[in-house]
Amino acid sequence: MLAGCAAGLGGGVGGGGRTSGPEGAGAAAAPRVDASAADAAVPTAHGTLLVTDFGGSTVTFVDPARGPVGSVEVGTAPYGLALGADGRAWVATAQGVAVVDTATRTGLGRIPYRTRSGPVTTGEYRGGGMGIALAPDGRRLYVGVNVPGGPGVLEVIDTAARTVTATVPVGRRPFDVDVAADGSEVYATGHDSYDVTAVRADTLAARRLVVAPYGERGLGSWLKPHYAVVRPSDGRLLLPFEGERLAVLDHGTGRVSVEPMTADIHQHGAALAPDGTLLVVGAAEGEGAASLTVRSPDGTERTVPLTGPHENVAVTADGRTAYVTGGFTRDGYWNGITVVDLPSGTTRRLAAGERPLGIVVL
Numbered sequence: 001m002l003a004g005c006a007a008g009l010g011g012g013v014g015g016g017g018r019t020s021g022p023e024g025a026g027a028a029a030a031p032r033v034d035a036s037a038a039d040a041a042v043p044t045a046h047g048t049l050l051v052t053d054f055g056g057s058t059v060t061f062v063d064p065a066r067g068p069v070g071s072v073e074v075g076t077a078p079y080g081l082a083l084g085a086d087g088r089a090w091v092a093t094a095q096g097v098a099v100v101d102t103a104t105r106t107g108l109g110r111i112p113y114r115t116r117s118g119p120v121t122t123g124e125y126r127g128g129g130m131g132i133a134l135a136p137d138g139r140r141l142y143v144g145v146n147v148p149g150g151p152g153v154l155e156v157i158d159t160a161a162r163t164v165t166a167t168v169p170v171g172r173r174p175f176d177v178d179v180a181a182d183g184s185e186v187y188a189t190g191h192d193s194y195d196v197t198a199v200r201a202d203t204l205a206a207r208r209l210v211v212a213p214y215g216e217r218g219l220g221s222w223l224k225p226h227y228a229v230v231r232p233s234d235g236r237l238l239l240p241f242e243g244e245r246l247a248v249l250d251h252g253t254g255r256v257s258v259e260p261m262t263a264d265i266h267q268h269g270a271a272l273a274p275d276g277t278l279l280v281v282g283a284a285e286g287e288g289a290a291s292l293t294v295r296s297p298d299g300t301e302r303t304v305p306l307t308g309p310h311e312n313v314a315v316t317a318d319g320r321t322a323y324v325t326g327g328f329t330r331d332g333y334w335n336g337i338t339v340v341d342l343p344s345g346t347t348r349r350l351a352a353g354e355r356p357l358g359i360v361v362l
Helices: none
Strands: 049-053 058-063 067-073 081-083 088-092 096-101 106-112 128-134 140-146 153-158 163-169 174-179 185-190 195-200 206-210 237-241 245-249 256-260 267-272 278-282 289-295 301-307 313-315 321-325 336-341 347-351 356-361
Touching: 049 081, 067 106, 067 347, 081 128, 081 356, 088 128, 088 140, 096 128, 106 163, 128 185, 140 174, 140 185, 153 174, 163 195, 237 267, 237 278, 267 313, 267 321, 278 313, 301 336, 301 347, 313 356, 321 356, 336 356
Parallel strands: 128 174
Antiparallel strands: 049 058, 049 356, 058 067, 081 088, 088 096, 096 106, 128 140, 140 153, 153 163, 174 185, 185 195, 195 206, 237 245, 245 256, 267 278, 278 289, 289 301, 313 321, 321 336, 336 347
16 A cells, blocks of 8 residues: 555656656566675565665665665556565556565566556656555455546456456545455545545445545645555544544545644655554655654654655554655655664664655565
């Protein structure tokens, strides 16, 4: 899931990896591996990080102690990624969904989108895949496809056949896609349409749920939904806004309640630790005071200061370490990750790919 403003995070142009031609061009070509002979000969270690290089055309494997250890070509401007129980990563790029065997660091090809979203480009407003998530049983993959200038589309992929089986209209710029714990519904967060589209997994019937605690203020506003998480205790969606308000969406009724937040900063990526602690990235710009909000299930918050812009966050299975990507969907990004020791709040920087945006812990 993932994950500018991009997530609702805002504009900016990516670095290398630009291609031209129709969407899905070269879909039959298997991505190449770019790793040292020594690294390629060693299976990927438990706890290795995988990030999408939004400024290029690869995903990068990152040792959390020593930095990048290899990369795999996937397609232009990779955004979100989802990790299956079988170790395969599914990567939403501008050209299609790439499949990567994370154990061997090899590309397994790319699935072209059914939706036409214009020329293959880079940057925050590029067309193609954004948010992405797997069904709990791994049989279906859901990817939000951005169509510049219009509503987005949720594409449904059969992971065994590796083909698109259905498409569902959703909101504009689907930054994030999440799935209910039982797999019964899929949620596409529409950054530019101030909504979450709830899609039934069985019938693909869709409902628009407005999430706009500041009101719907148009395309120019920053006060939009970006990323969401599904709260395990009750299935409600949590969507942070501006370090001021946490929108709690009841997907059944469509009602939104609002809880106060304390960071007072434009917020992007979000993740849940195993104990229910909510982690939210305060994005910032330039060398401003970015942050990571650590919010306990009871609503108590503390803020860990970060340096420079950040976009998304992942947390280890033991809930002790968070990794915050510096890719950022707007200008001012940096090519690394901030590693946060959650008990102590201490941080360190780690090199990681080219404008790293989406992230998972393998």
